[in-house]
Amino acid sequence: MHTNFTAEQLASPRIAEAEQILRRCVHCGFCTATCSTYVLLGDERDSPRGRIYLIKDMLENAKPASGAVTFHIDRCLSCLSCMTTCPSGVDYMHLVDLARVHIEETGGRGFKDRLMRNLLASIVPYPDRFRWALKAAGLGRLFVPLLNRLGFGQMAAMLELAPKTRPPAPKYSGPGIATAEANEFGAKRKRVVMLAGCAQQVLRPEINDATIRLLVRRGVDVEVAAGAGCCGALVLHMGREAEAIAQAKRNIDAWWSIIERGAFDGILINASGCGTTVKDYGHLLRNDPEYARKAAHVGGITKDVTEFLAGHDLGAPVQWSSLRVAYHSACSMQHGQRITSEPRMLLKKAGFAVVEIPEGHICCGSAGSYNILQPEIAKELRTRKLAHIESMSPDVVATGNIGCITQLALGTELPIVHTIELLDWAYGGPIPRGLEKLKHRVSDVPKPKPVALAGA
Numbered sequence: 001m002h003t004n005f006t007a008e009q010l011a012s013p014r015i016a017e018a019e020q021i022l023r024r025c026v027h028c029g030f031c032t033a034t035c036s037t038y039v040l041l042g043d044e045r046d047s048p049r050g051r052i053y054l055i056k057d058m059l060e061n062a063k064p065a066s067g068a069v070t071f072h073i074d075r076c077l078s079c080l081s082c083m084t085t086c087p088s089g090v091d092y093m094h095l096v097d098l099a100r101v102h103i104e105e106t107g108g109r110g111f112k113d114r115l116m117r118n119l120l121a122s123i124v125p126y127p128d129r130f131r132w133a134l135k136a137a138g139l140g141r142l143f144v145p146l147l148n149r150l151g152f153g154q155m156a157a158m159l160e161l162a163p164k165t166r167p168p169a170p171k172y173s174g175p176g177i178a179t180a181e182a183n184e185f186g187a188k189r190k191r192v193v194m195l196a197g198c199a200q201q202v203l204r205p206e207i208n209d210a211t212i213r214l215l216v217r218r219g220v221d222v223e224v225a226a227g228a229g230c231c232g233a234l235v236l237h238m239g240r241e242a243e244a245i246a247q248a249k250r251n252i253d254a255w256w257s258i259i260e261r262g263a264f265d266g267i268l269i270n271a272s273g274c275g276t277t278v279k280d281y282g283h284l285l286r287n288d289p290e291y292a293r294k295a296a297h298v299g300g301i302t303k304d305v306t307e308f309l310a311g312h313d314l315g316a317p318v319q320w321s322s323l324r325v326a327y328h329s330a331c332s333m334q335h336g337q338r339i340t341s342e343p344r345m346l347l348k349k350a351g352f353a354v355v356e357i358p359e360g361h362i363c364c365g366s367a368g369s370y371n372i373l374q375p376e377i378a379k380e381l382r383t384r385k386l387a388h389i390e391s392m393s394p395d396v397v398a399t400g401n402i403g404c405i406t407q408l409a410l411g412t413e414l415p416i417v418h419t420i421e422l423l424d425w426a427y428g429g430p431i432p433r434g435l436e437k438l439k440h441r442v443s444d445v446p447k448p449k450p451v452a453l454a455g456a
């Protein structure tokens with residue numbers, strides 16, 4: 001794509017980066033066919049190519065973000081399906097993030113939108129505040145019809161998403177080290193750091209518990225660093241770059257002394273939205289002389305928990321089930337991190353029958369805070385996704401991202417769990433919440449018969 005930036009504009013690192021990305025686009029439009037919003041809305045301005053044109057025009061002409069540009073960029077999920085499809089390698093992820101920063105700095109959002117964004121940014125990344133907010137949501141839910149009538153649809157969507165039953169108290173209770181049991185497989189004992197995250201530990205604390213339990217049982221020490229918290233994705237995708245950078249630096253500081261101690265096998269993340277962001281810390285902090293090197297190192301040693309387990313011998317499962325598991329590959333997992341085979345392979349090795357979901361590349365509508373900020377589109381995407389899931393008649397849905405779990409659970413009776421909960425269960429952990437009715441479909445793995453040796 002031909003661009004028309006002046007030399008003065010290109011002196012800005014942000015514009016220089018945008019220009020490099022824009023130049024790769026050849027307008028072919030392949031990306032439109034797989035774009036989660038274009039397939040739903042059919043408007044070119046809600047496609048990757050259309051948004052690229054809008055961003056180009058805004059940045060080239062140094063315009064403040066108009067209402068129309070803000071509208072169409074806000075409707076982008078950052079699902080990154082377009083990046084998987086694009087034959088030219090257009091780095092849409094970083095382009096749309098640059099556009100969001102420009103919108104945040106120059107655009108004029110309405111009062112309700114600003115209020116909602118401020119609320120989300122000041123509550124969700126902080127587990128204690130988020131816990132209190134969820135308690136208040138129980139009462140607030142009574143006002144959902146009124147909020148919808150008054151035009152506070154985002155607030156109503158947020159209240160509807162809050163779980164109706166209180167999650168159980170977590171076993172994991174804060175920073176510290178869970179020490180591995182004797183390694184049953186004789187392999188070298190490993191040591192990892194786990195990001196405990198923010199919203200996930202409040203909404204479904206069993207995910208961190210299952211991760212720690214499975215790793216510890218398989219000879220891996222798991223450390224949760226004091227001071228580490230939200231990865232920064234929530235605010236980054238709102239264009240609040242400075243806040244995202246501050247959260248990334250806080251995590252790097254918390255992990256750095258552990259990294260310097262050495263004998264360390266990586267940073268593990270069990271929410272793929274967070275994993276995509278932490279793996280990209282090197283880019284987020286590329287212009288920071290103090291943090292650029294550390295951030296690139298942290299990004300390079302970060303793995304999704306399934307990526308780590310795929311390279312680790314888990315042995316044979318201790319329980320066997322005939323459950324059909326529909327594996328929902330979160331966008332941040334399949335498009336953001338390009339992890340596709342590992343979770344499926346682990347589930348199959350653990351004995352589950354994995355079924356594929358039609359149109360698996362399209363987003364479920366969760367996308368961080370998207371299902372709160374764009375509730376109508378998010379609901380349509382959920383309905384579409386659940387219709388595809390239910391067409392496969394699964395017993396349970398597994399996914400690697402808490403956002404998808406919360407989003408999908410609101411529209412179906414099917415149990416939706418994290419992949420790691422099913423793995424932990426198969427390898428000796430407790431039955432995941434929501435699967436209790438399916439307990440009769442599980443049996444102990446029969447002990448292998450001793451092999452009679454010839455001549456013995």
Ligand code: SF4
Binds near residue numbers: 034
């Ligand atoms: S990130 Fe997703 S919603 Fe946004 S343009 Fe790309 S495919 Fe479409």
Ligand code: SF4
Binds near residue numbers: 032
């Ligand atoms: S597929 Fe890539 S090159 Fe083609 S229009 Fe989309 S972003 Fe541009």
